[in-house]
Amino acid sequence: MGRVRLIVIGGDAAGMSAASQARKRRGREDLEILAFERGDFTSYSACGIPYWIGGLVDGPDGLIARDPAAFREAGIEVRIRHRVTGIDLDARTVTVRDLAAGRDVREGFDELVYAAGATPVSPPWAQTPASGVFGVQTLGDGAAVHAWLDESPKPESAVVIGAGYIGVEMAEALVRRGLRVALVEKADQPMSTVDPDMGALVAESVRKLGIDLRTGVTVQGLETRNDRISAVVTDSGTLPADIVVLGLGVRPNTELASSAGLPLGDSGGLVPDLRQRVGEGVWAAGDCTEVLNLVSGRRMHVPLGTHANKQGRVAGINIGGGYATFPGVVGTGITKICDLEVARTGLTSREASVAGYEFVTATVESTNRAGYFPGAVPMTVKILAERDTGLLLGAQIVGKTEAAKRIDAFAVALWNRMTVTEMTALDLGYAPPYAPVWDPVLIAARKAGEALG
Numbered sequence: 001m002g003r004v005r006l007i008v009i010g011g012d013a014a015g016m017s018a019a020s021q022a023r024k025r026r027g028r029e030d031l032e033i034l035a036f037e038r039g040d041f042t043s044y045s046a047c048g049i050p051y052w053i054g055g056l057v058d059g060p061d062g063l064i065a066r067d068p069a070a071f072r073e074a075g076i077e078v079r080i081r082h083r084v085t086g087i088d089l090d091a092r093t094v095t096v097r098d099l100a101a102g103r104d105v106r107e108g109f110d111e112l113v114y115a116a117g118a119t120p121v122s123p124p125w126a127q128t129p130a131s132g133v134f135g136v137q138t139l140g141d142g143a144a145v146h147a148w149l150d151e152s153p154k155p156e157s158a159v160v161i162g163a164g165y166i167g168v169e170m171a172e173a174l175v176r177r178g179l180r181v182a183l184v185e186k187a188d189q190p191m192s193t194v195d196p197d198m199g200a201l202v203a204e205s206v207r208k209l210g211i212d213l214r215t216g217v218t219v220q221g222l223e224t225r226n227d228r229i230s231a232v233v234t235d236s237g238t239l240p241a242d243i244v245v246l247g248l249g250v251r252p253n254t255e256l257a258s259s260a261g262l263p264l265g266d267s268g269g270l271v272p273d274l275r276q277r278v279g280e281g282v283w284a285a286g287d288c289t290e291v292l293n294l295v296s297g298r299r300m301h302v303p304l305g306t307h308a309n310k311q312g313r314v315a316g317i318n319i320g321g322g323y324a325t326f327p328g329v330v331g332t333g334i335t336k337i338c339d340l341e342v343a344r345t346g347l348t349s350r351e352a353s354v355a356g357y358e359f360v361t362a363t364v365e366s367t368n369r370a371g372y373f374p375g376a377v378p379m380t381v382k383i384l385a386e387r388d389t390g391l392l393l394g395a396q397i398v399g400k401t402e403a404a405k406r407i408d409a410f411a412v413a414l415w416n417r418m419t420v421t422e423m424t425a426l427d428l429g430y431a432p433p434y435a436p437v438w439d440p441v442l443i444a445a446r447k448a449g450e451a452l453g
Helices: 013-025 046-053 068-073 139-149 165-176 196-208 255-259 305-319 349-354 404-415 440-452
Strands: 004-009 031-037 077-080 082-088 093-098 103-108 111-114 118-120 157-161 180-185 212-215 219-225 228-234 237-240 243-246 250-252 277-279 282-284 333-337 340-346 359-367 378-386 392-399
Touching: 004 013, 013 031, 013 068, 013 111, 013 305, 031 082, 046 139, 046 165, 068 077, 082 255, 111 305, 139 243, 157 165, 157 237, 165 180, 165 196, 165 243, 165 333, 180 228, 196 212, 196 333, 196 340, 196 378, 196 392, 228 243, 282 305, 333 404, 340 404, 349 359, 349 392, 359 440, 378 404, 378 440, 392 404, 392 440, 404 440
Parallel strands: 004 031, 004 111, 031 077, 111 282, 157 180, 157 243, 180 212
Antiparallel strands: 082 093, 093 103, 118 250, 219 228, 228 237, 277 282, 333 340, 340 392, 359 378, 378 392
């Protein structure tokens, strides 16, 4: 058998994890690896961009795990500023645009990893030639925001559109940079990934930070002056803006895959099998795919670096001759808004209803440490349990220091299909500096068990 050629589309978490794992298992004489990345960076933490902009971490170099030179030393050829424009599965070739040289090349492959990530949602009203409107999807985006904030005269007012994870984090980052910030959300609450009662706690904290949070508001357009952004027009008024940040979410970047004939799921993402295959010798991983939610049983689009790395690793192991599977997710997410921590796993009340569950909820107020210990601060924990079986369906936590990472206990319980009654017996760590004698996780589980009757 001759030398196999692997082409990777996408040079971030999923694609480079796949390439690295395949390289570990097959020598350079057996496997050639060529990766194409349309941007300027490889293997970086997009999740760290708001913290870089807010001045909490260094960037962009501090957010890069491995650069192209490091991959080349490991036997993986990476070509940045190369955008794949076509895939021919019958001919086993890809067409690639060299963005620097302005020319197209065609490259053959034996195995292909599609890890093209996701693209930001950008409504028609955001399509303006005026300067000052930004997404925060890539390190290049982060660098552009940094440059704009440092321009003279420096921006004084900002509008962030969309109050999900990125929107809330960017609003805080811009407050840290000294701007007046308005955060606009079409829904009735920020962070729609948690229930409304928990979202109300988030809204309170956002406003205490000095952010002008406006929920239930629809953006209608942008105003410009001298080719620069000047205001955001909404159905409840006009907001001045020297900079606008779009935090409207992302969608799977699968246009190429669809054009090549690869089937897509309801969300527009590729639907790989357990080993991340989407065709003969074709693999997919990361934000361009759908994943199975193990609680609802439904496929969904969950763009997170944790999943991308795991999926890429699974694909690379299989390409390299090993065996690995990616079973799915339970929907765990976490973020920080100033000193407020927000986390969720499993299903929200709305998601549980859509999935057809009958359930009970329990909400408890507790503290991160023993109440008498210095630094004890409150947290709110809410959980959902199936009415007949008592199975844990989901959990949400909003609190201060040391609150959100408790979501991991609920995530493990969901993964192992535990009931809330079983959870009350969990042997969790206890010491006054770290938890009350009854940890908030156990209190919530106990209260849910009582609600089952």
